[in-house]
Amino acid sequence: MQIFSENLLANQVAIVTGGGTGIGKQIAKTLGESGAKVVIAGRRKEVLEETRNEFVKEGIETHAISIDIRVPEQVQQLVDFTVGSFGKVDILVNNAGGQFPKKSEELTPNGWNAVIHNNLNGTFYVTQAVAKQMIKQGTGGAITNILVSFLHRGAPGIAHSVAARNGVYGMMRTLALEWAKYNIRINSIGPGLFVTEGMKEEMASSAGPHFIEQVTQDVPLGRTGRLQELGWLVTYLSCPAAEYMTGEFIVIDGGNSLGRGLTFVPY
Ligand SMILES: CCCCCCCCCCC/C=C/C(=O)SCCNC(=O)CCNC(=O)[C@H](O)C(C)(C)COP(=O)(O)OP(=O)(O)OC[C@H]1O[C@@H](n2cnc3c(N)ncnc32)[C@H](O)[C@@H]1OP(=O)(O)O
Numbered sequence: 001m002q003i004f005s006e007n008l009l010a011n012q013v014a015i016v017t018g019g020g021t022g023i024g025k026q027i028a029k030t031l032g033e034s035g036a037k038v039v040i041a042g043r044r045k046e047v048l049e050e051t052r053n054e055f056v057k058e059g060i061e062t063h064a065i066s067i068d069i070r071v072p073e074q075v076q077q078l079v080d081f082t083v084g085s086f087g088k089v090d091i092l093v094n095n096a097g098g099q100f101p102k103k104s105e106e107l108t109p110n111g112w113n114a115v116i117h118n119n120l121n122g123t124f125y126v127t128q129a130v131a132k133q134m135i136k137q138g139t140g141g142a143i144t145n146i147l148v149s150f151l152h153r154g155a156p157g158i159a160h161s162v163a164a165r166n167g168v169y170g171m172m173r174t175l176a177l178e179w180a181k182y183n184i185r186i187n188s189i190g191p192g193l194f195v196t197e198g199m200k201e202e203m204a205s206s207a208g209p210h211f212i213e214q215v216t217q218d219v220p221l222g223r224t225g226r227l228q229e230l231g232w233l234v235t236y237l238s239c240p241a242a243e244y245m246t247g248e249f250i251v252i253d254g255g256n257s258l259g260r261g262l263t264f265v266p267y
Pocket residue numbers: 097098099100101102108109110111112114115118148149155156157158191192193194198199202215
């Protein structure tokens with residue numbers, strides 16, 4: 001279903017980290033279907049090339065680059081590659097990230113650091129490098145971070161990830177203030193459960209075969225999210241309709257983070 005005009009983001013250039021798979025792939029596709037030129041970035045070259053070929057067949061102007069967001073020099077290569085390919089960058093989606101479930105008392109310092117480094121440091125490196133380019137261009141920009149729905153509530157088994165995402169949240173609020181004068185807006189999205197291969201692999205070892213059904217039972221809207229719904233939300237945040245929004249965190253989880261609700265109802 002095409003919700004937005006196919007010219008909405010014409011002449012806009014978007015970078016999507018982790019754009020070769022899952023949520024990032026769908027976000028990049030939806031931005032492309034609204035007219036944006038897209039650069040997808042991740043570590044696995046073959047996966048990126050496969051996605052790029054798919055997009056190009058669909059008429060989306062796409063380039064792909066293999067980089068690790070944890071390595072500042074490679075992050076700069078991503079920005080240079082984007083500017084070299086499409087002349088500028090207007091939209092950034094910080095989607096690359098993830099974690100592994102582990103009881104906190106069993107987490108090793110390396111395990112903790114690995115997740116903090118990827119989700120917090122990596123996101124900062126990309127955000128800073130892209131924003132410097134946007135400041136140089138002088139035409140503003142829209143940055144969206146993909147975080148998690150349980151940011152403020154907490155989630156047993158993934159303390160490292162919740163800590164890192166809250167770090168990104170704090171960073172976002174501060175950068176929204178610092179960069180408003182450049183008309184660079186920065187917002188975040190908190191997805192609930194969206195079925196992707198990455199999510200299934202991550203949960204496979206610890207959560208058991210019925211994980212998805214169990215989580216879905218707690219979702220008032222009674223289903224998992226559709227990837228397209230995240231694509232639309234990022235498109236909205238990246239387009240002129242959201243020009244007055246910055247520093248915000250939007251949860252999209254079918255009501256899951258409301259919990260089970262009150263047991264007492266007055267009717
Ligand atoms: C959870 C309850 C929620 C209830 C309701 C929820 C509704 C929404 C649920 C949605 C949850 C979110 C889903 C997603 O995020 S989907 C995304 C899926 N993709 C991923 O998560 C990718 C995960 N992987 C990575 O990002 C990287 O592999 C990672 C950063 C984790 C590690 O990379 P790195 O290359 O640095 O790792 P090393 O191999 O060098 O290891 C470093 C140390 O980390 C330990 N480690 C790494 N992986 C694991 C693992 N799978 N299990 C245990 N430990 C791991 C590793 O052992 C090293 O430590 P040591 O040296 O001490 O051994």
